[in-house]
Amino acid sequence: MEDRSPMLSLGAVPTETTTIVQVETAANEEKEVILHRQNGDVIAWLNACQHYRHIPIDKGEGATMRNGEFVCQNHGAYFEADSGHCTFGPCEGAYLDSVDVAVEDGDVYLTDENYDFVGTGPLETDETDLTSTSNVEF
Numbered sequence: 407m408e409d410r411s412p413m414l415s416l417g418a419v420p421t422e423t424t425t426i427v428q429v430e431t432a433a434n435e436e437k438e439v440i441l442h443r444q445n446g447d448v449i450a451w452l453n454a455c456q457h458y459r460h461i462p463i464d465k466g467e468g469a470t471m472r473n474g475e476f477v478c479q480n481h482g483a484y485f486e487a488d489s490g491h492c493t494f495g496p497c498e499g500a501y502l503d504s505v506d507v508a509v510e511d512g513d514v515y516l517t518d519e520n521y522d523f524v525g526t527g528p529l530e531t532d533e534t535d536l537t538s539t540s541n542v543e544f
C-alpha cells in the first residue's frame with residue numbers, strides 16, 4: 407500500500423448499510439468500494455452486482471440490507487455482507503469482489519495492492535447515462 411493516510415474513521419462506516427469510497431486501479435480506472443462495519447471490523451466490496459456488474463449495490467444512499475445481507479435493488483439479489491456470497495437471485499452462488507481494508511487505531515485503511523484510495527463518496531456520474539443508476543424493474 408502506497409498511501410498510509412486513512413480513508414475514513416471507523417465510526418463513519420455504518421453497521422446497518424454501507425458507505426462508498428472511490429479507488430483507482432493501476433490502469434487509472436476509478437471504481438466505487440462499499441464499506442460496511444460488523445463487529446468492530448470493516449468489510450469492503452466493489453460496488454458492483456454480480457448479475458449486471460455495471461449496477462451498483464449502493465446507489466449512493468447506502469445499500470439496502472435485510473438480515474445481514476445486501477439487497478440489489480434491480481432484481482433482488484441477496485449478498486451476505488460478511489462473505490459476499492449471493493444467496494438468492496439471478497446470480498445465486500456468485501461472490502462480490504473483495505477489497506482489502508484494515509482498521510487501525512479507529513481509522514480505516516485501504517490495504518489492497520490493486521487499488522489506490524481516491525476519496526470518499528460516490529463517483530461523479532453522467533446523469534444522462536442511465537445504465538449506472540437505473541432502478542428499472544424487470
Ligand code: FES
Binds near residue numbers: 495496
Ligand atoms: S443487477 Fe443486481 S440482481 Fe440484477
